[in-house]
Amino acid sequence: MTDLTQLTLEAALEGMAAGDFTSGEITEAHIRACERGRDLNAFITATFEQALEQAKASDARRASVKESGGEAGKLEGAPLGVKDLFCTEGIKTTAASRILGNFTPPYESTVTANMKAEGMIMLGKLNMDEFAMGSSSETSAYGSVVNPWKKHNRLVPGGSSGGSAAAVAADMCLGATATDTGGSIRQPAGFTGTVGIKPTYGRCSRWGIIAFASSLDQAGAIAKTVKDSAILLDSMAGYDPKDSTSLNVDNGNWVDACETSVKGLRIGIPKEYTVDAMPTEIQSLWDQGIEWMKDAGVGIVPVSLPHTKYALPAYYIIAPAEASSNLARYDGMRYGARVEGENLIDTYERTRAYGFGAEVQRRIMIGTYVLSAGYYDAYYLHAQKVRTRISEDFRNAWEVCDALLTPTCPGAPFEIGRQLNDPVTMYLNDIFTVTASLAGLPGISVPAGLDQDGLPLGLQIIGRALDEDTVFACAGALEQAADFTAKPEKWWL
Amino acid sequence: MRDPITMDTVRKIARLSHLYEGDGSAPGHGRLDDLASELNSIMGWIEQLNEVDVESVAPMTSTVDMDAPLRRDDITDGGRRDVVLANAPKAEGGFYVVPRSVK
Amino acid sequence: MFTAERVADAKDLIRSDTGDWEVVIGMEVHAQVVSQSKLFSGAATGFGAEPNSQVSLIDAGMPGMLPVVNEVCVEQAVRTGLGLNARINPVSRFDRKHYFYVDLPQGYQISQYEHPIVGEGEISIEPEGGQVIVVGIERLHLEQDAGKSIHDLSPDETYVDLNRSGVALMEIVSKPDLRSPGEASAYMEKLRAILRALGTCDGDMEKGNLRADVNVSVRRPGGELGTRCEIKNVNSMRFIRQAVNHEARRQISIIEAGGIVGQETRLFDANRGETRSMRSKEEAHDYRYFPDPDLLPLKLEQSFVDKIRAGLPELPDARKARFIRDYGIRAYDADVLTVDRGVGDYFEVLAKGRDAKIAANWMIGDLFGALNRAGLDFSDSPVSAGALGALLDRIADNTISGKIAKTVFDKMFRSGGTADEIIGREGLKQVTDTAAIEKLVDDAIAAHPQQAQNVKNNPKILGFFVGQVMKASQGKANPQAVNRVLRDRLEL
Ligand SMILES: [Mg+2]
Numbered sequence A: 001m002t003d004l005t006q007l008t009l010e011a012a013l014e015g016m017a018a019g020d021f022t023s024g025e026i027t028e029a030h031i032r033a034c035e036r037g038r039d040l041n042a043f044i045t046a047t048f049e050q051a052l053e054q055a056k057a058s059d060a061r062r063a064s065v066k067e068s069g070g071e072a073g074k075l076e077g078a079p080l081g082v083k084d085l086f087c088t089e090g091i092k093t094t095a096a097s098r099i100l101g102n103f104t105p106p107y108e109s110t111v112t113a114n115m116k117a118e119g120m121i122m123l124g125k126l127n128m129d130e131f132a133m134g135s136s137s138e139t140s141a142y143g144s145v146v147n148p149w150k151k152h153n154r155l156v157p158g159g160s161s162g163g164s165a166a167a168v169a170a171d172m173c174l175g176a177t178a179t180d181t182g183g184s185i186r187q188p189a190g191f192t193g194t195v196g197i198k199p200t201y202g203r204c205s206r207w208g209i210i211a212f213a214s215s216l217d218q219a220g221a222i223a224k225t226v227k228d229s230a231i232l233l234d235s236m237a238g239y240d241p242k243d244s245t246s247l248n249v250d251n252g253n254w255v256d257a258c259e260t261s262v263k264g265l266r267i268g269i270p271k272e273y274t275v276d277a278m279p280t281e282i283q284s285l286w287d288q289g290i291e292w293m294k295d296a297g298v299g300i301v302p303v304s305l306p307h308t309k310y311a312l313p314a315y316y317i318i319a320p321a322e323a324s325s326n327l328a329r330y331d332g333m334r335y336g337a338r339v340e341g342e343n344l345i346d347t348y349e350r351t352r353a354y355g356f357g358a359e360v361q362r363r364i365m366i367g368t369y370v371l372s373a374g375y376y377d378a379y380y381l382h383a384q385k386v387r388t389r390i391s392e393d394f395r396n397a398w399e400v401c402d403a404l405l406t407p408t409c410p411g412a413p414f415e416i417g418r419q420l421n422d423p424v425t426m427y428l429n430d431i432f433t434v435t436a437s438l439a440g441l442p443g444i445s446v447p448a449g450l451d452q453d454g455l456p457l458g459l460q461i462i463g464r465a466l467d468e469d470t471v472f473a474c475a476g477a478l479e480q481a482a483d484f485t486a487k488p489e490k491w492w493l
Numbered sequence B: 001m002r003d004p005i006t007m008d009t010v011r012k013i014a015r016l017s018h019l020y021e022g023d024g025s026a027p028g029h030g031r032l033d034d035l036a037s038e039l040n041s042i043m044g045w046i047e048q049l050n051e052v053d054v055e056s057v058a059p060m061t062s063t064v065d066m067d068a069p070l071r072r073d074d075i076t077d078g079g080r081r082d083v084v085l086a087n088a089p090k091a092e093g094g095f096y097v098v099p100r101s102v103k
Numbered sequence C: 001m002f003t004a005e006r007v008a009d010a011k012d013l014i015r016s017d018t019g020d021w022e023v024v025i026g027m028e029v030h031a032q033v034v035s036q037s038k039l040f041s042g043a044a045t046g047f048g049a050e051p052n053s054q055v056s057l058i059d060a061g062m063p064g065m066l067p068v069v070n071e072v073c074v075e076q077a078v079r080t081g082l083g084l085n086a087r088i089n090p091v092s093r094f095d096r097k098h099y100f101y102v103d104l105p106q107g108y109q110i111s112q113y114e115h116p117i118v119g120e121g122e123i124s125i126e127p128e129g130g131q132v133i134v135v136g137i138e139r140l141h142l143e144q145d146a147g148k149s150i151h152d153l154s155p156d157e158t159y160v161d162l163n164r165s166g167v168a169l170m171e172i173v174s175k176p177d178l179r180s181p182g183e184a185s186a187y188m189e190k191l192r193a194i195l196r197a198l199g200t201c202d203g204d205m206e207k208g209n210l211r212a213d214v215n216v217s218v219r220r221p222g223g224e225l226g227t228r229c230e231i232k233n234v235n236s237m238r239f240i241r242q243a244v245n246h247e248a249r250r251q252i253s254i255i256e257a258g259g260i261v262g263q264e265t266r267l268f269d270a271n272r273g274e275t276r277s278m279r280s281k282e283e284a285h286d287y288r289y290f291p292d293p294d295l296l297p298l299k300l301e302q303s304f305v306d307k308i309r310a311g312l313p314e315l316p317d318a319r320k321a322r323f324i325r326d327y328g329i330r331a332y333d334a335d336v337l338t339v340d341r342g343v344g345d346y347f348e349v350l351a352k353g354r355d356a357k358i359a360a361n362w363m364i365g366d367l368f369g370a371l372n373r374a375g376l377d378f379s380d381s382p383v384s385a386g387a388l389g390a391l392l393d394r395i396a397d398n399t400i401s402g403k404i405a406k407t408v409f410d411k412m413f414r415s416g417g418t419a420d421e422i423i424g425r426e427g428l429k430q431v432t433d434t435a436a437i438e439k440l441v442d443d444a445i446a447a448h449p450q451q452a453q454n455v456k457n458n459p460k461i462l463g464f465f466v467g468q469v470m471k472a473s474q475g476k477a478n479p480q481a482v483n484r485v486l487r488d489r490l491e492l
């Protein structure tokens, strides 16, 4: 039998539907891959036993559905990973932070509940940057995630959804959930040769996802192919009255959209995305991407998004401000770790100093500072106005084009530890992804080539709000043209 | 442009966020004075935002152009104290038990 | 912003060796909204439940939990705003107010800071013996209540109950338009009457469903405003007066001793009748308000507001005016009968088709007195308006005298039963039979010949004979008939 972990999600679902193999078999194969890939540190909590039980139940469900002539769930029997930011009922959920201790949610996030209803088999909870704050998956209290792609030394898989990206790239799961606040789905996808889709803000319910920055957080998927990412997103997204910012709109025909012709579409190339110190390889990959899209019948339009360079600094006011507020609830009183002190204040301080890592503390401090009396107008309010400007830039662009093509990251994956003590350099990893986050737009990263060291590089498509159909169509065309088939050497086996 | 962040400010912010212990250290995370210089370099980088003309620009608080949805006034939750208290570091008699909050 | 220029009534100035002082008061009142479920969660709001049994995961601040606004709480805020003659803001917003406390699970309170749901309004008050004063309302906003901390279950720990966490409150902020302890409590009384009439808050101060933060400063009459101190959570009318009184005198004595009043938050100690410091402005919180990104702007359609306006009940002021006009009762009585919607409704049932003044007297004198002595709330009255009305009817149709009626009412109040049952059972029916009365009169005259002789010179003696006859009839003789027969027999 072929190695079931080499299949795409699409092929796996087809294989199970055709009776070529069972969910039990493909789940077992992935569990073995997870066990052999321990070195990558992609998982915080493995739930293999539950996964096997779920697979058994799934096989029974598939059989009975077949008998009654019904339709199997969109993810029926597929072994997947879940970022440890999604609360999962009865399964420890950590946000990769010490502060949550052994917190075991008595509830299931809407997104994972939707996926379970569609037949997902959950292999475990994936590692990430603590509270999704980071671009390298090194800030986890559970240790750095390792990129399956390797040079001489170990590399970061990007972040914050680094565990999701690494697990998919290493064939440890058929796909994974992820979340994006400033680039946390697309950037790690770019760093690992996987596809990462962040939908329009409001497509996926935030209910039950541990909050980082509420006005930016959005769930999405990391997958092996564009179509797999569409299948995953289709099972995750949908209106949820429990989230006041959830959009009451239907999903598009995303799976079909991946194969829709892009002929006649206009693709914008933002001139501001050419930045200093960007490796020439990334510029030439981008140029190559433009040629591929032209060949697919697309019209290329130069556009200007003049406020692009201000997106990252604005983000580093808005996101920490919201984070400082969202993380105020971790005080050791009702759940999570508590470090007893001499009095209440001392207990608060010891608990939070122990529980939060350096990057999280840094951001809480920045957030508290920019919201504090005397600084609110100069920093927070000003940044929100800049955010309006950034959003206007996109609106102007949509007058002349239907989607944008940009690089995903300004560089290739770097060595573990190299940027950890240089916050601003680390923050610059999200320079091309953060704009779409601020404007709430859908974006996808597609693997498009390798650099001279054989490391993956991605290209990004950004679309209009709620126009994931066009995003998937462009991503499908890009994927077909790039024909990216490289895989990391499985050095960890 | 703006005044650098002083140690006093850092201390005030740390106190507001209940992050650091009384002696200014956070075990495993360095000391407050290190943080002050980090914050200054980050805020220095952020200063470039002042170049943006935001005259008569409305602040953007959400990307969702919607009004707050309203829910019906029905009792749909509660009545599961065990679940609410299940993760508590300490609970007794149906209460959360926490360090004394008054002297 | 201080706008009201009004100087206190001369009687309300505080006299001192250094001259007169005037106290300036503004109130921030927290009123618990009447709703089934909480402002942002589906947990119940009822009072007195087992600890933590009315708590949703949202109220407990669990990770990833999100708020959704309760439409009835919004309606109630709008209804209250209309009752305060206030501007309803078509767009308002929820903000987060940050501070750490054991009964604040999220580490912030969701409130409305920059853009409240209700803007400026006004209500008029009539403090005892004073003139009508218009008090400005600055704003009304919606916010969450916190949980409850219990400190007496353990010597070194605090027990936390989150049942109240997330219950909707309306914070109603007045302008600094009040000038005496009496005005402050009259304002609170009036506000409570309006909230109750609207059905938006039950006004129960004992349960903490209505509580006042009182801002007090002193100045020379009409002079520059002084520094204000905020006295937190004052929970009775009497305490409001005591707290203002004590705080004004405390501030005056500081200034007169050459000191400076520091802006601070103070607590009212009901046992000692004084205020004491809670925390000074220096250590005050920096609340870091910002718009809650989990919630979108609250927009109100004009039709939504219009519908609430069309359904507004009659408010105390309007009802009072109508009672005076339509029932011809005294202003004071009308005031008393309109503080509470239930009281007013009772009166209207009682007064219908009867003498309204007599009805008012019976309610205010007899019914309120009896309730007071029994320690009962009006809503728990054992005598319904219908039952009391039937009693008044027996006075009107001369079945019993007003005096006997008091006895009947007493029995009705204590052990139930209708007036007719009690009159029948106890044989209290008034004697109107002329022959029987003539006999009693004749007997009385026969027993007191001397007095009968003197009655022409001293008409007061008639009263003596009335008393004798009534006594002989055990109070049941019809007093008018007794009078008539006596005059006839005594040839007056
Ligand atoms: Mg207040």
Ligand SMILES: [Zn+2]
Binding pocket: C030, C143, C171
């Ligand atoms: Zn308040």
